[in-house]
Amino acid sequence: MTTPAWRIVGEVAAGEMWAAVAEHPAVDTVDRTHLDPRTSIGLFLSAQPNASQGRFLASDWTRGHARMGRIVVVPGDLPLHVQAQAAPPRRMLHCRLPIRAGLPRPSGPGLLARCLDVRSPGIAASLARLAQEVAAPGFAGATLIEGLGLVVAAELARELAGAERPSVGGLAGWQLRRIDDHLAAGHWDCTISDLARLCGISAAHAMRAFRQSTGRSIAQHVAALRMARARDLLAGDAHDIAEIAALLRFASPSAFAAAFRRASGVSPGNYRRSIGRL
Incomplete structure (x- = not known):
């Protein structure tokens, strides 16, 4: 069969x-x-x-x-x-x-x-x-x-094996700055492994230490910075929505629009129009 x-x-x-x-x-x-x-x-x-x-x-x-x-x-x-x-x-x-x-x-x-x-x-x-x-x-x-x-x-x-989570400290200031600088350079599709390598630590350590230092996960931090950048770009008129989607490393304009609507409750186009009326 x-x-x-x-x-x-x-x-x-x-x-x-x-x-x-x-x-x-x-x-x-x-x-x-x-x-x-x-x-x-x-x-x-x-x-x-x-x-x-x-x-x-x-x-x-x-x-x-x-x-x-x-x-x-x-x-x-x-x-x-x-x-x-x-x-x-x-x-x-x-x-x-x-x-x-x-x-x-x-x-x-x-x-x-x-x-x-x-x-x-x-x-x-x-x-x-x-x-x-x-x-x-x-x-x-x-x-x-x-x-x-x-x-x-x-x-x-x-x-399955009763493993305990190891106790670790938070990230140093230079490590936090290096993460933010990497994201600000437009590497929005980077992985936790990429960010951990920048800091010279393992991915698992990076996840625990970042949360201990900032109170939120790396994924939440990336999403917040990416959303803030999306709003900045939509507030200007230098790029259309397709170009903004590419700059933010989304697979397509429709993927960007869906993610933006889910995060903000409005479409990128409606957000841009609302900013233009202010």
């Missing part, structure tokens, strides 16, 4: 993080093995429950196929056999997590079974936010995608 092709409705890559929202057609049966060198995680976005069952092909998996939940993790280089009968149409978020997150390989049937049905509210909330951003990218762009990926990886490490 030939498996019908998925249809990817949104896809984003940021640093080592990859995420896509895909629509899967109805199938009579599911019988396949998933294997990826990177740890992957999936979120079932459809209203109906996941009807699939999975079994890790590993010596420490001592049971048969088990029910899979709404969130499923497949550790890197660990084959997962999936089977189901009469699977309905379904919509899913698929992610490959950053390699540098250093996720431990779960061992033993208990931890492996938890991979098939992850029930962490924090992971669920981050994945839902990822799905929203993939479907309609906003002003935070790549920084938000990568940041959410690192958050999911950290939460997953604690969920």
Whole structure:
């Protein structure tokens, strides 16, 4: 039997993080093995429950196929056999997590079974936010995608291995200035990894230390500065909206318009006209 092709409705890559929202057609049966060198995680976005069952092909998996939940993790280089009968149409978020997150390989049937049905509210909330951003990218762009990926990886490490978040200090003044200077130069599509390299630290450290220093995430900071720049450009008449979208590194004028409306409640054109009346 030939498996019908998925249809990817949104896809984003940021640093080592990859995420896509895909629509899967109805199938009579599911019988396949998933294997990826990177740890992957999936979120079932459809209203109906996941009807699939999975079994890790590993010596420490001592049971048969088990029910899979709404969130499923497949550790890197660990084959997962999936089977189901009469699977309905379904919509899913698929992610490959950053390699540098250093996720431990779960061992033993208990931890492996938890991979098939992850029930962490924090992971669920981050994945839902990822799905929203993939479907309609906003002003935070790549920084938000990568940041959410690192958050999911950290939460997953604690969920599966009890890892504790290390204690770190905030960023130095020169590091904060270097981040702002890089953004002011127009690098709006940079990733957290890019900004971390400028500061000589890891991406995970940058996320924690930036929030400790500023009270907000890197993604929130990038979105706020990008939005402020958008308003400045719209207040002038040197560039049309398509040119502003390009300057702000949006994929298209329509993507810029959608992000601006979501952030401000008005379209770029209406905002420009309202400024002109003042």
